[in-house]
Amino acid sequence: MTIKFLAEDDRPREKFLLKGKNSLSDSELLAIIMGSGSRDESALDLARKIMASVNNNWHQLSLLSSKDLTKFKGVGEVKAISIIAALEIGRRRSVQEIPYKPIISNSDDAYLILKNQLSDLRTEEFWAIFMNQSNKVIHISKLTQGGISQSVVDVRILFKTALDHFSTGIIIAHNHPSGSLKPSKEDINITKKIREAGETLSIQLLDHIIITQDTYLSFSDEGLL
Incomplete structure (x- = not known):
């Protein structure tokens, strides 16, 4: 089964498995974090709408509160927390030093x-x-x-x-x-x-x-x- 025959909610995950994480757009990554959309639109459509509201900028998205995110139809408290938690992981990763890797010469x-x-x-x-x-x-x-x-x-x-x-x-x-x-x-x-x-x-x-x-x-x- 190719990606185009899958339900749209499943396409980013399938693309991740087939082509790797670097192949995904920002909206596709956000769709995976949310997991599902609403009755009226897929997770990918919802993700595109959210990313467009912050000019496709992850930093701007990280400034949104749970209350801000739940204003989007299809985003409940659980999805909002998932988005905020994922962005917080990214923030913490960015400020951590890469672990020192010793070199063995003898x-x-x-x-x-x-x-x-x-x-x-x-x-x-x-x-x-x-x-x-x-x-x-x-x-x-x-x-x-x-x-x-x-x-x-x-x-x-x-x-x-x-x-x-x-x-x-x-x-x-x-x-x-x-x-x-x-x-x-x-x-x-x-x-x-x-x-x-x-x-x-x-x-x-x-x-x-x-x-x-x-x-x-x-x-x-x-x-x-």
């Missing part, structure tokens, strides 16, 4: 990010740092936790997370509660498996770090990748 940078999570644990956990092409950290995730001597990671989950965040590089890490820095046979095998899977997806495994209570071992520094 194994010590990665260790400093993860040591507080892993150094004092009594059981093993497997974590990953996901980075963009500039080696900026875009996501950090704990993938598994296990027993005293082993934590098995699902490679599919690791790379699904990487793809979800458009990551081009990853650093994996786990702790050794025993205090030993020596990689186990399983550590070496999973590193190889992840590296090879990453090559297929063009997502580079940059390092695997083993963390103990007070120090770490880097596969990259040791030439084990």
Whole structure:
């Protein structure tokens, strides 16, 4: 079913799904926020009328009160609150700083990010740092936790997370509660498996770090990748 055959209230949502958020006009975005129109007009027609009343200016719309909005036929208190709440979210977003994304340039940078999570644990956990092409950290995730001597990671989950965040590089890490820095046979095998899977997806495994209570071992520094 193409967009033109849908009820007009459904068209902005369908367009969003088919073409993405950037394809929507201001009126279409407002129609999605409202969800429905009135008995006499669709949500899109109502949205066009509201936007026209403020010269298609979001700032001017944000100045309207709930009482102002309910003057439009088809806008009750619930819709008015939804519109005001959405605009308030936009206002708060605009004044917030973009979260600082550290850049990892060596194994010590990665260790400093993860040591507080892993150094004092009594059981093993497997974590990953996901980075963009500039080696900026875009996501950090704990993938598994296990027993005293082993934590098995699902490679599919690791790379699904990487793809979800458009990551081009990853650093994996786990702790050794025993205090030993020596990689186990399983550590070496999973590193190889992840590296090879990453090559297929063009997502580079940059390092695997083993963390103990007070120090770490880097596969990259040791030439084990």
